[in-house]
Amino acid sequence: MIERFLGWLGETPWSVALLESLYVWPLVESTHVLTLALFVGTTVMMDLRLLGVAFRKVPITSFTGRLLPWTHIGFIIMTLTGLLLFYSQPLRYYHNLFFRVKVLVLLLAGANVAIFHNGVHRNAAEWDSDASPPRAARIAGAVSLAVWTIVVVTGRLIAYNWFDCDIQPQPAWVNWVAGCAAVTE
């Protein structure tokens, strides 16, 4: 059912126009990539603070209070441009191995943010100015660095069609992860 919906979505006039446009698609893609500097960039700076390896005298609440709004702006731009890119070729991305891994790891990234903000950050006042934050905060910073690294790398690799369903034969696990069975039959 998802396949049929995405197939229909990809044939809507706006989707076709976006994919075939000479400048709009590259501009959307470039915005998506450049906003990494804002979104992942500010995230990385906060992760380094949580790990206690940089900005050691800057309170954590400075980061979560004053820098996080900029991270949020970056996140909104990433999401909007990302959805547009997906809309331009829904079925292809849906069956792209790297896209699937990226979405899965994005969910992990979201879970990490939720655990941090509902957990150790709740009593941030107690460790706000500690050069080296508590263990739970350091773990959140390390997990964040790891998951966003994977998201950036897999995101970049979506552009390559090595494991696309129309490139066969592939190892069985590749076809399984990419959900190619329905396509190849």
Added chain:
Amino acid sequence: MLEPFFRWCEASAIGRAVAESVWAFPILEAVHLLGLCMLGGAVLVVDLRLLGAGLTGQSVARLSRYARPWLVAALVVMVLTGVPLFLSEAIKAYYNTSFWVKMCTLPVALTFTFAVRERVARREDPVPDALGRLVGAVSLALWFTVAAAGRWIGFS
């Protein structure tokens, strides 16, 4: 005049190895992007503060000191991955306007960051002033141009 040099680059051992490998170019690209993330964060923390936004509770001097090693590390990663990417398609780059825009803006951005911005940021000045705002805005504009032109190399 420079074309023979670019041909030599593309014929170099590293250039050919990257061009002939399936994985090398994409992996180098991905790490180049990770460098962009780190560079973006390290530049933005200071520029936003110069513009009177972001971590406003901290002095520019302190933020600049903290961000500097990460800025340098990011630049090292970007150069180490950027050079082999360039070597693998040097002739394409030679005829690519975006490549030249990037390569002309990059030295300006580097010089501005380490010669001008660093000096302005060193003043222990808590209030954002006209000079600080100007320097922050110019830095953002320069790095944006480098990054945007860099991305556009692949499209043109």
